[in-house]
Amino acid sequence: MDGGSAPQPTLWVQMGTMPGRVRRRRLAGAGWWERVGKWEGHRGEKVRTGELRSGRRRVDESGSTGVSNTLFLQAFPGTTASQKCSSDSARTALRQMARDRQNVDYLTGSWWPVLDDLYAAKIPVYRFIQRPGDLVWINAGTVHWVQATGWCNNIAWNVGPLTAYQYQLALERYEWNKVKKVKSIVPMIHVTWNAARTVKVTDPNLYRMIKYCLLTSLKHCQLLRDALMNSGKKIIFQSRVKEEPAYYCNECELEVFNLLFVTSENSSRKSYIVHCEDCARQRGPSLLNVVILEQYRMEDLVQVYDHFTLTPKSGSSR
Structure with missing residues (x-):
């Protein structure tokens, strides 16, 4: 980072139909927060907002098959680790894995899958570290888990653009x-x-x-x-x-x-x-x-x- 300038936030886009590929682009300079904020209330429709996770060495887990898109903003100062899967076949395999190996209800339970189990089941998974200033976009229908790897604030918005899909x-x-x-x-x-x-x-x-x-x-x-x-x-x-x-x-x-x-x-x-x-x-x-x-x-x-x-x-x- 040059001369103490503010970190440029990065938008990561996970394509729901292509779980192994990620596109990224920078959000240009000033005004990026206002533009993201508009996504929250797309076309006047209210959505549930605000999930603030913080705490030293606190592990926060979330597994979701959400129908909404999710924005994760890493504020400061630590990082979070995320992993996500997509496709209908992956969700079917995950339901069976949660039931058979973890004795967890897939829709209501909380669990953190073992990567080796995902690989063995041939479930496509993408794993990454979110750093301060990074903005992550999770596409609708993508199963994802997030946990803090240090002392940090991670803010999540569930957004639902009013489209046919x-x-x-x-x-x-x-x-x-x-x-x-x-x-x-x-x-x-x-x-x-x-x-x-x-x-x-x-x-x-x-x-x-x-x-x-x-x-x-x-x-x-x-x-x-x-x-x-x-x-x-x-x-x-x-x-x-x-x-x-x-x-x-x-x-x-x-x-x-x-x-x-x-x-x-x-x-x-x-x-x-x-x-x-x-x-x-x-x-x-x-x-x-x-x-x-x-x-x-x-x-x-x-x-x-x-x-x-x-x-x-x-x-x-x-």
């Missing part, structure tokens, strides 16, 4: 989590409705996927509402407030959208618990002592669905 991966993982009864960090139904309200989509493939997801969600809400009304259940309208989070079932951790089945666990403390329909009926088929809340009026959801249209690309012929 990214949205498809997110939906597939969302449905897979439901099958495996694992909570999805990203509430895809809420994200989809928010995107339909606020984002202008020019990609036909992305538009068709979002439109179909809206349709299935709308159909589910209408059918469930009709069934409840026909059985004589009272539905109380309570609109969402600003910054209100998405809700998950307290039992199965499934995302609950629009129609909430609420019970009071402790009347003295006014503690209310949200359930999905299936788990609420398991507590009592007649839904006794269950309050049903509706957060959106059906006509409002229909209006959002109807108004969500494909936006022509700028400069295209009319």
Whole structure:
């Protein structure tokens, strides 16, 4: 480094379809932080941010099959070691390895694989050391682990550019989590409705996927509402407030959208618990002592669905 000048951050790009190859480029001089910051809230969609890892000789491990891309910024003063794998065949082999050799659940457990085991299983892996000022981009679908090799601050952003490929991966993982009864960090139904309200989509493939997801969600809400009304259940309208989070079932951790089945666990403390329909009926088929809340009026959801249209690309012929 020349004359004490600030280190130039390096962007490493791991190509998801080519796990053995890495591209890198420098982020030019001043303003790089602002440009990275914009990726966090791509096209107005909120994403979960901020994972600050620090501590002397502390080992932090993360194994992920994430559907989002991940940015790792090495701040100061030490380094971190990372290794990552990609491709569907690699994930299948890793699931078996975690189960058979480590007795660890691949989706929820934490483990650091032995490199020799990865090599023996012919799993493609890339390993590198991240130094202060380095910025690392992990592509969606890449399994990765990170651990500190010294005293350092490593900041991670999970980012999801609104593209057809990214949205498809997110939906597939969302449905897979439901099958495996694992909570999805990203509430895809809420994200989809928010995107339909606020984002202008020019990609036909992305538009068709979002439109179909809206349709299935709308159909589910209408059918469930009709069934409840026909059985004589009272539905109380309570609109969402600003910054209100998405809700998950307290039992199965499934995302609950629009129609909430609420019970009071402790009347003295006014503690209310949200359930999905299936788990609420398991507590009592007649839904006794269950309050049903509706957060959106059906006509409002229909209006959002109807108004969500494909936006022509700028400069295209009319």
